[in-house]
Amino acid sequence: MMKEIYITDYNCVTPLGFDVESNWKALLEGKSGVALHKVIDNHEAFFVSKINSEKLDEEFNKLFDNQDFTRLEKMFLLSLKPLVERHHISDETAFILSTTKGNISLLKNKTDLPEGVFLSNLVQKIADFFGFKTKPIVVSNACVSGVMAIAVAKNMIQAEKYKDAFVVAGDEISEFVISGFNSFQAIGSEPCKPYDKNRNGINLGEATAAIYITSTPLENEKFKFKVLGDSAINDANHISGPSRTGDGLFASIKNAMTEAKISSEQIDFISAHGTATIYNDEMEAIAFNRMDLQNIPLNSLKAYYGHCLGASGLLESIISMESALNNTLITSKNFEETGISQPLNIIKENRSAEIKYILKTASGFGGCNAAIILQFEHL
Numbered sequence: 001m002m003k004e005i006y007i008t009d010y011n012c013v014t015p016l017g018f019d020v021e022s023n024w025k026a027l028l029e030g031k032s033g034v035a036l037h038k039v040i041d042n043h044e045a046f047f048v049s050k051i052n053s054e055k056l057d058e059e060f061n062k063l064f065d066n067q068d069f070t071r072l073e074k075m076f077l078l079s080l081k082p083l084v085e086r087h088h089i090s091d092e093t094a095f096i097l098s099t100t101k102g103n104i105s106l107l108k109n110k111t112d113l114p115e116g117v118f119l120s121n122l123v124q125k126i127a128d129f130f131g132f133k134t135k136p137i138v139v140s141n142a143c144v145s146g147v148m149a150i151a152v153a154k155n156m157i158q159a160e161k162y163k164d165a166f167v168v169a170g171d172e173i174s175e176f177v178i179s180g181f182n183s184f185q186a187i188g189s190e191p192c193k194p195y196d197k198n199r200n201g202i203n204l205g206e207a208t209a210a211i212y213i214t215s216t217p218l219e220n221e222k223f224k225f226k227v228l229g230d231s232a233i234n235d236a237n238h239i240s241g242p243s244r245t246g247d248g249l250f251a252s253i254k255n256a257m258t259e260a261k262i263s264s265e266q267i268d269f270i271s272a273h274g275t276a277t278i279y280n281d282e283m284e285a286i287a288f289n290r291m292d293l294q295n296i297p298l299n300s301l302k303a304y305y306g307h308c309l310g311a312s313g314l315l316e317s318i319i320s321m322e323s324a325l326n327n328t329l330i331t332s333k334n335f336e337e338t339g340i341s342q343p344l345n346i347i348k349e350n351r352s353a354e355i356k357y358i359l360k361t362a363s364g365f366g367g368c369n370a371a372i373i374l375q376f377e378h379l
Contacts, residue, residue, distance in 0.1 A: 005154045007225040007374070009086060009212040010318045013078045014305055015051050015205070018059050024322050027330050028350060032304050034191045034203045040175050047191055049205035049306030050173050051075070066129075070103050070116060072172045075208040076126050080168050083212045084130050087164070094162040095132040097123040098139045098149035098169035099310040105174045126168070134162070139310075142364030143273070144232060145169065146209070146313025150372055151230035153213045163215060169314035170208030177204060177309070186240075186277055194274035194300035194332060195281045195346055197339030202275045205306020209315040224377045225321050228357075229260030232370040240365050241279055246287030248369035249361060253291050256359075260373040264292045267373075268355045269329060271320040273362045274300020275307055280363060285340040293359070299347045303333035313362040313370070324355035324376040 011019060015033030016026040033049035040046075053071065060074045063081060076097070102122045106114040115121050119138045127136040139149040146169040153165040171177075181187050181204060188201030217224050233255070235248030242248070257264070270293060272284055288294055301316050308315055323330060332346045358374040 003158050003215045005157055005213060005215055005227045006217045007211050007213050007227065007321065008217045008221045008223065009083050010210060010321065011079050011082050012207060012209040012315055012318055013051070013075050014207040014315065015049050016304065018078060020318065020322060023319070024326070027304060027319065030333065032191065032333060033205065034303065034306055039173055039178050046178060046187060047203045048173050049203060051206055070106065072103055072170060073122070073126065075172065076168055076170050077129065079170070079208040079210040080130060080166065083166060083210050087212050089130065089132055090163065091133050092163040093132065094134055094153060094156060094165035095127045095136045096139060096149050096153055096165055096167045097126060097136060098145040098167065098314060100140060100142060100145060100171055101174065101177055101309065104176045105172065108175060142366055142368050143307070143309055143312060144362040144364045144368045144370035145310040146315065147317065147360060147362040147370040147372055148232055149314060150211070150213070150227060150317060151232065151370065154227045154230060157213070157215050165213050166210065167213060167314065168208060168210040169311045171309035171311050172206040173204055188276060191334060192276035192303050193334040194276040194302055195338065195340055195344065196335050197337040199276040199281065199339055201277055203302065203306040205308040207305060207308040207311045207315050209311055209318055211314065211318065221379065223325055223379065226375040226377060227372060228262070228375050229256040229258070229373040230371065231255030231259070232368065235367040235369065237367045242283045242363050242367065244279065244283060246283045246290060248367055249284060249287040249363055250290045252369045252371040253287065253359065253361065256371040256373050262357055262373065267293060267296045267357050267359050268353065269320065269323065269358050270296050270298040271316050271358065271360045272298050272300050274302050274332070276302060282340050285342040285344050288344060289342040294343050295345050297329050297345050297347050297353065299330055299332035313360065317360045317372070317374070320358045320360055321374065324358060327352055327354055329353045
């Protein structure tokens with residue numbers, strides 16, 4: 001029998017707040033981090049969800065003396081610090097970092113290649129700071145990275161490679177990322193509207209998020225979420241476009257639910273990817289309908305946080321767990337009129353609900369798709 005794996009602690013740093021409590025309060029109030037910001041010199045402002053750098057430095061300086069860190073590294077450290085203080089790091093503790101672009105901003109106006117831009121150096125720097133004893137692991141698989149990092153931790157603990165793990169995920173807004181998405185004509189000209197008839201593209205965002213995951217939760221834990229199942233499938237459709245039939249996402253969900261040994265009607269809530277691009281939202285609707293999940297309450301958090309790339313999956317998993325703890329479904333912000341060909345039960349207002357089984361999905365460039373099933377266990 002496979003070991004049961006639990007998430008027992010988490011934290012996040014976003015434009016809506018530097019801890020989970022402030023983020024949850026902002027979500028309940030319908031606040032969004034998405035606003036016009038000038039990211040690229042000599043270019044008009046974009047709608048993005050961006051952390052205030054002055055507030056970030058102020059918070060960092062309260063807690064850390066060492067200033068030899070990039071802006072993104074400061075975000076990682078702030079996310080991880082509370083968890084590391086509450087849980088012991090042993091010789092059998094894994095450290096996993098999820099990101100798509102890491103310190104890509106270090107390349108700006110540089111002719112040489114800074115060491116910090118290599119993901120292996122980034123993860124080692126964070127690991128060394130906190131005193132992790134095992135070789136750190138990077139998960140970098142486009143926008144499914146945050147969800148996959150949870151799955152990697154779960155599977156490695158079940159394989160008895162480790163006893164527990166700290167997982168952190170993060171990306172920041174950069175000229176490189178904005179330029180890349182702009183070249184695909186994927187960036188929206190207004191705050192994004194996932195699944196809505198009038199959606200016209202994504203808003204990018206930035207955040208870091210962290211979880212502690214273990215096979216041996218302590219008796220005094222405040223909560224436990226069992227990671228029941230996971231799967232990641234690549235549909236190999238296109239470098240930037242998902243399969244129109246949702247094949248990869250459908251297979252990921254099916255595999256995760258098979259491992260979890262639960263049926264579609266048992267799912268209480270879906271935290272979807274919901275980027276507000278024409279093809280992503282349509283593909284998701286098809287995949288969810290193929291799995292007979294069209295009646296399950298669903299939301300996208302992209303209109304609150306933007307698309308945070310490698311952080312999205314982990315951040316949105318944390319918010320979905322917070323929903324279960326607070327018996328509250330959060331509205332899918334900016335959704336007004338259905339703009340997909342198949343029905344979904346998109347949450348239109350905050351409402352009370354008992355949440356036991358959560359499905360979290362993600363999809364990304366290169367045809368990658370991922371899904372995890374989380375079970376809330378009342379203590």
